[in-house]
Amino acid sequence: MNFLELIWLIPLFPLAGAALMLFFGKTLDPQPVSEVAIAPGVEPIYEHGHAHHGHGHDHGHDHGHDHEHGHGHDHGHDHGHDHGHDHEHGHAHSPLKFLINLICPGMILLSFLFSAGAVWQLTQKAHRTAEVIQFTWLAGLPFHMSNGQLATFHIDWGFLLDPLSSVMILVITGIGFLIHVYSTGYMAHDNGYYRFFGYLNLFVFFMLMLVLANNYALLFVGWEGVGLCSYLLIGFYFHKRSAGDAGKKAFIVNRVGDAGFVMGMLLLMSTVGSLRFTDVNAVLHSGAFTPEVAGVGTLTIISLCLFFGATGKSAQFPLFVWLPDAMEGPTPVSALIHAATMVTAGVYMIARSSALFELAPITGHVVAIVGAFTAILAASIALVQTDIKRVLAYSTVSQLGYMFLALGVGAYWVAVFHLMTHAFFKALLFLGSGSVIHAMSGEQDMRKMGGLKDKIPVTFRTMWIGSVAIAGIPGLAGFFSKDEILWQTFSSEKGSTILWAVGLTTAAMTAFYMWRMMYLTFYGKSRVSAEAAAHMHESPVSMTGVLSVLACGSVLAGWLGVPKLWSIFGEGFRTFENWLLPVFASGAGEAVKEVEHSAGLEWTLMFTSIAVAAGGILVARYFYISRPDIPESIAAAVPGLYRTLVKKWYLDEIYEYLFVDGLCKGGGNVLGAFDRNVVDGGVNGAGWLTRFMATLSAWWDTWVVDGTVRLISFVVKMASYPVCILQTGRVQAYAFFVVIGVLVFFGYYVVR
Amino acid sequence: MHPITTAHYLALSLALLLIGTVGVLTRRNVVIILMSIELILNAVNINLIAFSHMWQHATGQVFAIFVITDAVAEAAVGLGILIALFRNKETVQADEIDLLKW
């Protein structure tokens, strides 16, 4: 089977799954009405933990043990009575529910298999791109490009598989499949099971469209589609106000970025004359555009616009504020969409546009600075968060900042490398946190955890691996990619020492806050409430199994991109770089513009970053294990800074003040005055004029128009009178007229 | 005695047509009006067959078949209407029914 010809099928599997779920899901998993309706005054279900552990202690106890014995997610098992309502065996799950478990992850698995097949066949090809154009989507109008040439606005529904998108589809379908499997356990007792999986499959479809598109417009389709799915899934618990608000926030903030994307796209169209990646790259590589070394040219504006779009989707400053709120969604969603895949769309898009960004060095600096700034800003906020998922959310923002830093300094493959390793360990951490929350009956506050490592050993071990990986300890995935980013930042000609220092500081902070999270959650003395402690149990196999797989990934993924410095490892350990570099090679054939540095310096930097990471971990240990009083005293010593960090640098408040109050309400006052005087005056004047005209036209109507009409009708009436007499309604009379007609007709021929 | 030519047939056809037309126009009974229509259609058929014979060509006969088909359809629908009419109006007299106006 030629998988390269069939890459268009890859997104269609999840689409089929989504369609099945959204159209027929309700039949497969019908829910009693009483479960959907939330009783007034009762705190709505938050996560699923509350849903089946929040109430009904007596029964809940038994369940806890059931799970501990690793019975997995038993669908027949009844959790209905935990709702505090009186339906003892209220919702025995539909026997057809296993179909959902079969279809949805199965579709993603099919996609993954097809992706793997396609990528394997791609490696066999000399020229590593495969493009399949299904059909023309928008065909058509010729238009004048900005340089006066005539071009055609033509957009295909086409798919492009090259090393870059092959990495993306493997990450999306692979991690997506794991997260689907995890969800079958995690969401097992949730309402709207089919809806969740339908959205999740739809998301995978759009994400695959995004990365497989062969032009910007189709990419934008996926881009908006994943935004939609993100919105739907953040607001999955839509009966909870904060979830709905978070969904809207994500959607609106993303729209701000999308405006930039669209403008960039259209400018690109009018400058280059095509939106197809291969065409755009060919034009940009052809030398028609010289790099804009100084000053702001068209390419700089285009790339800035595209970057602005990326800041929205990939949660970069100033548009990152939606991502922490997106944690309102179910945890698998946070893992899949808001850590592993969708938020990396911006990174992918910029990597895809590398030819453009190469020609716009100013944008490169902007990207790098914004990335570094976001990384350190988010890391600083993550230092003080107490919600386990929010720590991870800010961590995600921070890691995305790293990726943008790498993009900004021109190390595109490193950004994609970090994207991939990050997908593994961040998905692992999120799913692990989901498992923790599962064990804690929905509790997310780390201050109420502690000492969990023996209670939920698998979760603890896998999360331990994830945390080591993200901290940057050698041998695990995070080290390789992060160290490469730092090295590129330091050594690349677009990089600088300051950016490197910022990155290094962030690395230290990352190690610190991740291990702060670990120590608060798993070590020390238990601060768990008695109620939660009673139900504590390890998650089902479907969840822990996925955690284990991801943990393996977090260890191994990095070995695809071992630094050049470690020369004892052969080329095979640098597969990733060799695989991706052709995509980013500029057409002029210039090699990577790497300033030569001595190996000694690189070793020094590497050990610096390892030391910094280890230092972060040790400091966290000292703060939260040895001397738990220190964090509080620090917080007390610098209350202003502490509050600022807790309040996330007041960014939400600033936006509220600037845009919501300032623009909408303040602008409203100005507009109000304008309204009263100018607009109302105009309206009133127009009203008077209209009335005057109406009086005139009423007179005209009555006498001239009506008179004419009446005259005409009178004439017609008079003329029609004789005809009316003929209309008797009797069929024979009409036949008689026919005979008269025949008579006249033949009479004419006889007389003639 | 003249040999019989097509003209003879046409004359006969004309006569039958006139008789049928008279029936349609003068009779009050709708059943008989429908029968008269059959007479007219037969007049047409005689005409068609006569010319078919004259040109030694089957087309006229084919047309006659179509005319017969039409006659069947017309009789079926006409009699159906008649029954419906009789059920509603309790009459079969054509001049007592003047629905064909607005």
Added chain:
Amino acid sequence: MLIDTVLFYIFAVMVLIGAILTITRRSAVHSAISLIVSLLGVAGLYLLQQAEFLFAVQIVLYIGGIMVLFLFVIMLVNLDQAAKERQFSGGWMVALIAIGAAGAGIGALLWRGFGSLHIPAPVLEGTPAGLGNTEQVADSLFSTYLLPFEIASILLLVAVVGSVIMAKKRI
């Protein structure tokens, strides 16, 4: 030749007498019987002109089908009342005059063209490929006139559905 002439006149008289009786009888049943006579005459004329297939169709369809339908309806509809009433509508004189005038016009045209309608010589073996009448008709019907033939079948279907709906008790 002579026998043809004689037969023509016999059938013509059958047709005309039958037709006149059809439109003058008071009883609808008598009218129907007269109509059968008239249609039989027409069938005979078909036979005279070597239209044997149509002859059969005329007998089977007209006399066997349509006339039975008429007789059924006559039984279904109570015509006793109608038989006692006036048989001709008010304007019968005017109608007769108009029809007479129209007939005179057509007759005049017919008379004018009488000569040109003379059959030159009866072609007895004149079937083109030595085919019988039915084959000829079928040939024509199923090749040249296939589409009209199909349309006619649809017309019949529509008529069937229409008449069923018409005759239903509650529409």
